[in-house]
Amino acid sequence: MRDNLSASSRFDTEETNVELNCFPYSVQHNDEGVCLLVKMGPHRILLDCGMDNIASLHKGLTKSARRGSSPLPADVVLISHAHPDHARGVLALHKAFPLLPIYASEVTTKLLPLNWPDQNPTEIPQLCHALPLRSPIELQEGLVVELFPAGHLPGAVAILLTYTTEQRSYKVLYTGDFFLSNSRLVEGLRLEELRGLDVNVLIIEGTYGTSRHPHRRNQENQLAERINRAIAEYHSVILPTPALGLGQELLMLLRSHHHFTGRDLDIWVDGTVAKGCDAYLELLAYLPPSVQNFARHQPLFWDERVRPRVRRLQPERRTVVGQSPCIVLTDSTADLGEYCQPNTGPWLILVPEKIDIKINKQYLAPTTVESYLLAQHSDGPGTTQLIHNLRPQHVLFVHGSAAYLADLTSLEELQNRYHIHSPSADTLVEMPIGDTFVQPAAPETNYEGELTELATVITISLPEAITEDPRWREFADTGLIEARWQGEEIVLRGLSQRELLNQNSDRYTLSDVDCCGTCRHQRGQRCWNPVSPLYNFKVTLEGYCPAFERISTTES
Numbered sequence: 001m002r003d004n005l006s007a008s009s010r011f012d013t014e015e016t017n018v019e020l021n022c023f024p025y026s027v028q029h030n031d032e033g034v035c036l037l038v039k040m041g042p043h044r045i046l047l048d049c050g051m052d053n054i055a056s057l058h059k060g061l062t063k064s065a066r067r068g069s070s071p072l073p074a075d076v077v078l079i080s081h082a083h084p085d086h087a088r089g090v091l092a093l094h095k096a097f098p099l100l101p102i103y104a105s106e107v108t109t110k111l112l113p114l115n116w117p118d119q120n121p122t123e124i125p126q127l128c129h130a131l132p133l134r135s136p137i138e139l140q141e142g143l144v145v146e147l148f149p150a151g152h153l154p155g156a157v158a159i160l161l162t163y164t165t166e167q168r169s170y171k172v173l174y175t176g177d178f179f180l181s182n183s184r185l186v187e188g189l190r191l192e193e194l195r196g197l198d199v200n201v202l203i204i205e206g207t208y209g210t211s212r213h214p215h216r217r218n219q220e221n222q223l224a225e226r227i228n229r230a231i232a233e234y235h236s237v238i239l240p241t242p243a244l245g246l247g248q249e250l251l252m253l254l255r256s257h258h259h260f261t262g263r264d265l266d267i268w269v270d271g272t273v274a275k276g277c278d279a280y281l282e283l284l285a286y287l288p289p290s291v292q293n294f295a296r297h298q299p300l301f302w303d304e305r306v307r308p309r310v311r312r313l314q315p316e317r318r319t320v321v322g323q324s325p326c327i328v329l330t331d332s333t334a335d336l337g338e339y340c341q342p343n344t345g346p347w348l349i350l351v352p353e354k355i356d357i358k359i360n361k362q363y364l365a366p367t368t369v370e371s372y373l374l375a376q377h378s379d380g381p382g383t384t385q386l387i388h389n390l391r392p393q394h395v396l397f398v399h400g401s402a403a404y405l406a407d408l409t410s411l412e413e414l415q416n417r418y419h420i421h422s423p424s425a426d427t428l429v430e431m432p433i434g435d436t437f438v439q440p441a442a443p444e445t446n447y448e449g450e451l452t453e454l455a456t457v458i459t460i461s462l463p464e465a466i467t468e469d470p471r472w473r474e475f476a477d478t479g480l481i482e483a484r485w486q487g488e489e490i491v492l493r494g495l496s497q498r499e500l501l502n503q504n505s506d507r508y509t510l511s512d513v514d515c516c517g518t519c520r521h522q523r524g525q526r527c528w529n530p531v532s533p534l535y536n537f538k539v540t541l542e543g544y545c546p547a548f549e550r551i552s553t554t555e556s
Contacts, residue, residue, distance in 0.1 A: 018163070023036070026050065027399065027424065028401070050087060057073040104155070133148065134147070175189075182288075244279075267327045268327070321344070346366035347368070351372070515548075521549060522541075
């Protein structure tokens with residue numbers, strides 16, 4: 001166990017000449033994917049390969065990297081999980097360097113082929129060697145790897161690398177994508193398994209930055225309530241999702257939530273989401289006991305007998321399924337116009353946050369587009385919780401937008417305890433163990449402004465520098481903001497054009513009715529009246545409660 005010395009004094013007492021560094025070929029969460037080269041002494045370990053183009057891996061190959069007659073970009077490759085942004089380049093990597101050993105968990109080896117849906121599965125070679133969970137395996141002399149379940153997706157793992165010399169051991173933990181909470185089909189990462197590992201370097205994702213999320217079950221209930229209301233209003237619902245993970249989670253939510261169990265409703269599953277469901281059925285023995293128990297009593301996914309019925313959607317039926325209210329799960333890359341045809345709908349298109357999905361401005365059928373949160377990664381508090389449990393010397397953030405990663409690296413609670421890194425691609429990060437390290441100043445994320453209180457108006461002035469953050473454009477989209485109290489602080493939120501149009505449309509329609517849509521306590525379709533039984537709940541604009549208070553002329 002570590003002592004309670006400060007970071008700088010603790011490092012001063014140790015010395016090391018072992019080379020320990022990380023070269024990120026790619027670090028972001030968008031189409032760029034994630035690919036990191038870690039060097040521990042003589043060993044070079046490639047962590048994930050989520051790049052479409054692996055040309056950068058061919059650069060810098062030296063004679064010392066040769067195996068047989070072909071130079072290799074690394075000694076071994078370890079894949080954290082099967083999502084495209086971490087694994088889409090594995091097939092190209094294998095074809096370019098067939099002698100390069102690639103390792104992953106057993107489940108990930110089975111899910112990887114879904115990254116190349118256009119190829120015949122029988123023509124995809126065996127890409128990975130499967131490693132057991134929670135079992136240290138020596139891959140090379142002095143280099144041991146151990147995999148721990150990381151939540152997020154079946155087969156996803158956190159990867160512990162241990163390099164041992166005659167003097168001491170050096171440990172690097174790479175989380176990949178991780179999730180502390182249990183979801184419908186995956187158990188969360190267990191902190192107790194990682195606590196006490198004495199990790200020197202933690203390479204961790206920062207997808208959600210410092211954002212704080214409601215409890216997972218609350219997120220599910222809010223989404224189920226919105227879908228339930230849409231179906232009650234005779235809307236059909238489209239849920240575009242990636243092939244693996246979120247689509248299957250949504251399907252299990254719809255099959256098991258009380259709003260839908262036993263309901264006379266069709267759920268259609270299309271494209272690679274359906275292939276992902278088939279792949280999960282082959283992995284039933286690896287899913288949580290509760291899921292296996294569910295599958296003993298009824299089919300996990302495909303079921304035309306038990307309501308709601310779950311069916312595979314054939315291409316020829318895409319244009320007609322919306323003639324009566326139904327739910328469609330389809331690919332995040334699908335052309336939603338194939339479903340939103342004349343004589344169908346109206347449609348509610350629900351888009352997951354943090355996933356870039358192309359939505360047309362207009363379809364042939366009436367459509368409403370909204371977003372929802374069903375997190376697949378840990379939020380800010382979960383991220384810092386993992387860091388504080390491991391207490392590494394170096395923390396290296398990857399996998400997140402530059403703005404969100406900057407939010408994390410500027411946290412004082414991290415700055416005061418650890419060496420914080422957030423590298424861009426192609427930037428070598430040296431991680432000396434035991435050497436004194438001068439932490440660079442945290443980036444400026446607080447903006448000092450002025451408040452002017454007049455008779456009827458309050459004006460808040462902020463410096464122009466705040467507009468340099470890429471998030472400003474979205475915040476200032478309409479020039480309108482919403483303010484609410486959070487403890488002793490006021491939180492400001494920009495109103496988007498879509499939200500403003502929806503709210504205005506609803507309020508004008510309901511202007512003569514006593515309902516949530518005309519209540520002074522309803523903001524953002526949520527009740528903020530502490531005396532109302534609906535307080536802090538999402539509400540339908542047509543709803544009503546005894547605590548109703550109409551919007552006054554000055555408020556509207």
